[in-house]
Amino acid sequence: MVKLFQYLFCLFMVSSISLSNIYSKDSTSQIEQGAVTQKKVFKEYLKIILPANMFFGPYAFMYGVTIGGQAIVDGDPPLKANTKWLVAPLLAGALIQMKTFEIKKYGLKKPTDDNNSTFYYNIFYVGPDISSIKEFNAKGDDGKWSADVAEAKTGTDYPPLGYRTGFSTRSFGMDFEMSLLAHHTLEQKAYYNFEGQIYNEDYNMYVDLPTSMEIDLPSHFLMLHSMYMGINAYYVLPNFGVTPYIGAGGGALLNSIQSQYPGPANLVQEDGALALDEMELNWGYHGMVGFRYMREKSFYYVELRPTFHNFQYESGLGRLKEHDQFVLQSFQIQLGVGKNIF
């Protein structure tokens, strides 16, 4: 909990400072100190939406994970469980947006400047991706064994969905992003490299295993849900009908790892139970190249993103308890619409 608080606090401070102060030189604040500028109103806007999103977002995400997990326990298929998971954070997001809209309309002052060199926006996007688990590594809690899988195939039931808010000048842009991601392992035969001895429950003793082994993984063996909260920074390139940009982003990941199986070392399905239900904080990063089709008060965009999301968690039971880690690597194609805040 302390770790969660530290991460969120750091992210909140970085978001607030970077989004509100980074481009002070290009403002007209010296001329219009008394005026209600778009920049000033945007700062006020951030003060409202950042705490709201960063508190209610993770809360709704965790609630969704609990509902989805309960659906698995109740015997619902993974697709239905994922649907239930998605509803809670989406609903919370919609409520936050509705409230933000009201505050923006009635609570915030109307900017009096017509400075159109900076575009303040909200984005909603969908980001289908091609993904895989890379460098899966498991280590026994007893320190007697380790196993690794070079690559495992993953898929999605629902594409990643996200929200971004920020600004873009003619040469530079920055935004805060929150997104929901759900991936799962596909049905496959995984071949893994094993070292050491592992406890065998049937014989009540540690046994040697061959170094080369295979395991039949059912679909949704691992169900991975993440809430990403991070910052993006990008350079805007010259417009040629569409506006290209290039940048990078990074942030905190609230990861949930669920399975009906205790862990890769123990493939006995727990009927009517969620044998693995871990939540952890980690971090992820991505590059981005995008193209915006700008209109007067909005834009449509497509963005290509190589992303790297880290996972670390504990799984397994008793003497088969293990520490697992891997990188979920994906190539995301983000399609979205941005709308001027003012």
Place this chain on the structure above:
Amino acid sequence: MFLYELKEINIKTFKIIIIAFWVVVPIRIVSQSFDPETGKAIYSSNKYISVYMGYGPGSLENFYAESAFSSPENPSERLWTANVLDVTTENSLPQLGLKFGGWKGWFGGELEMSILRHKTPDQIVYYDSHGQIFIPPTPDYPDGYYYTVEPQDSVALPDNFLNFNSYSIGGVAYLNIPFIKNLYPTIGFGLSFAMNNVKSEYPGPGSFAAKNVMAAFGYDIKDSQSLNTADFGWGFDIPIGLKYRANDNMFFSADFRLSKKYISFVGSDAYLKEKDETVLQSFQINLGVGKFIN
């Protein structure tokens, strides 16, 4: 705790940071800026968008493959390793690229997106290999069997054995040498980040090289899954070229380019699963046309 997290950043992360820096610096050279006194945007001249097409020979340098499994006798060693010094490649389609860039005086920069497609033509490849391959259990060998590979061997690769599709984005910084009116010789250096797709109708190099051994134990390579991977990689380019400014709106370009792309992927299947690394080197002649943006 934060320092601990920083320690977790691996070499791949640093590569991405360096590439991002290299992409941003050339763009910054030619990007718009604001006059602090007037608050107005200052636009540098000679900004352009261009497309190019190129063709040329290539090769896979230092192709290295290692088993995804460790040796049963010595777990710190891989079950088998193999390497090939040189494999010839050729364009399966011409390289295509889109560039956004500009120059100011002697210095220029470009953001470049490109597609490079190479394939291996039919050839005999000689490779160095060490270790053993694991044969899964058969009725004759219920515990499986470790077959020691020959230290030097060769394999005849069919045409199209490996297909490389590299989708890159990167930055090029270049020197723009004033020569005669409207003619600008250039020499530059670029770094790029790529998504590399490697395809084959076979499972991978290791499986293909071991197909005869495996066949003796009753396995047919045709039953295996074909290779189709997507991984991230990086590369660098050295373009030496010429720009001809035809008029205020257009220019034509020609360059000779040495390009190296560092590619890694997971190939083959079952107990022959392997980690492969190689450098796709190509020599290209690119012809392009560009339009100046006002």
